[in-house]
Amino acid sequence: MSEAKTTDSSPLTKEPLTKATDSSMSTEEPQNALTAKFTSKEWDALKAFRDELPDMLVSAYEKSDAKTAAIKLWGVTIDPTNLLDARVSVVLMKFLRARNLSVSEAKAMFISTLRWRDEFNVEAACNEVFPEDVFGELGHIYGTDKEGRPVVYNVYGGNQDLKMVFGDVQRFLRWRVAFMEKSIELLDFENVDQMIQVHDYAGVSMTSRDANSKNAASEASSIFAGHYPELLHKKFFVNVPSYMTWIFWLFKPLIPSATLAKMSVVGSGASTIGKALLPEIDAKQLPKRYGGEAEAF
Template identity: 35%
Template sequence: MADQAKLPDQAQPAPQVQEPDTTKSEQPTATETAPAPEPVTEPAPTAVASATEAAAPAAPEPAAAPAETTTAPAPEPTKSEAQAEPEKKDEPSKPEYFMKTPALEQLFDKLPTILSNAGHEEMWGVPLKHDAADIPTINVLIKFLRANAGDLKAAEDQLSKALIWRKENDPIALADASKCSYDAAKFGGLGYLTTYEREGKGDLIVTWNIYGAVKKFDETFGDVAEFIKWRAALMELAVQELKLDQATSVIDYDGEDPYQMVQVHDYLNVSFFRMNPNVKAATKKTIDVFSTAYPELLREKFFVNVPAIMGWMFALMKVFVNQNTARKFHPISNGANLAKEFPAGLAEKFPKAYGGSAADLEGFARTPALKEVKKEEPKEEHKEEPKEEQKAE
């Protein structure tokens, strides 16, 4: 027992604690993987060593270093960036035809103002809309832009004038047989419309102006306003056949335009050397009105049965129209050669007088409504017999 009591006071060597191998117990860094510690065989601790270890406070465990491979959170967007981001995502892309032709988009942006100032929204049967997806509207704008060689201001002015003219004259009503008809004595046989089917290219629309059929030039062309109404009625019938309001594809600004017609002017038996002044006035007014109100609707214009020496007439016409229209003029001295200007399958459908094998235009072609107008014969003045007194005098 005494020995046991003295045991704590005896100077005993401190228990040897094996120094840990720092190369093995060192905490692994974030980018390195700590190797597994090698097994160490230690002697069983004595009671004193156990007591000492129990009395020693437990060493705090070192905090694990954060892994360097952790991705840092993205900084929160600022208020301005957060507001701008949805706008970029929701912004609709421009139609290809606006990107290809910037002037077209600019004319489209001006459309509401143009329509408001003109007080009219219809063009060639198309209700113009400020809708970039409305193909008929876009095609109308392309025609006015092409007619002015891409000049935005000129196209805007012409579109405004054309809308005002349609508002004042109502050409759709002029072509409506239930609303308007024209003097058969003045305009009978003077103009026709034919439609020819073509495979893969749509219908070919042709208007025929037979000036050789005029019986009395002073009557037909004397009233210029009446002649313009009749001529506009014929044009509107052809425009209706183009079906611009049913267009499903946008015209290629630099390509072919499928919404155009052919015009034939026949001058058989018409004297150019003694041009009637009424004819000159009506011709000039027609060119002025049609070049403004019907741009880019003409594909080709053929002047048939015209003497070759009458080149001055075409030079005069080119003064009043733009170069794009003038290049479409084709004079032909012999009307029978007209069919040769078209594919064989189509040429056969033309009247015989123009090189085809079909009947004359009077037999099947359309024309504005005509009516017989009875002219009042001038009344004879009734002279009273003088009285007896007057006789005597």
């Protein structure tokens, strides 16, 4: 699959200005296929959220020029002096949707995310060279679903030497964040703004998990829940051991319904997995090991 990056360009020249469908919007909004699906309530929340964005940047970066200095998030340039940008609207809407359109809660999440990205040094993680023999088989990006969303595979049994993978928890987290950022590069935030994830647990057993792997999983879950909102369309857990299925159902009542609707726990074997994935992904885009026809990893 080609992983060509899209380049930022101003929607003011790339896309025609059209009036937002919400009559309460007094300004013209640059539109794309994704903003065209915003509801009236979402436009109202976005406008209020956007009005506070310069102050949010000051809170996040604690410097005087933050109100006017452009930043880049997930490949999208956010210029606080010119926020009428369709791709920016799509990015900001993710924080609002993750917090049920609560502007105050979305604001807290956005500020927290910007601070975390600086503290974690996401850019450095993306430029780090990770050992192929340790991480090379743990993550794959292959094909798209029927709506053009990239499909991302996390293969937890891809390396059986867990001491090599999780011996340095912070290195694992840097790799995991860099892999997520690589996946996001395939989202244009014009037609596609979410991905499908397939988590493969083949070869993973209860005894194979140690304290480091548990800590890494816990920290990674916290990072993605707190700082990568609404980037997931669906998540499939495949080749899941029976004990993990039991744990999932145990915690099911604690999982938000909106999140639960995106998750499916699937059994083992290409035929079984294919029945779950083929309605979403064309057979030519799906690896054979998951019931498709593609000669992939």
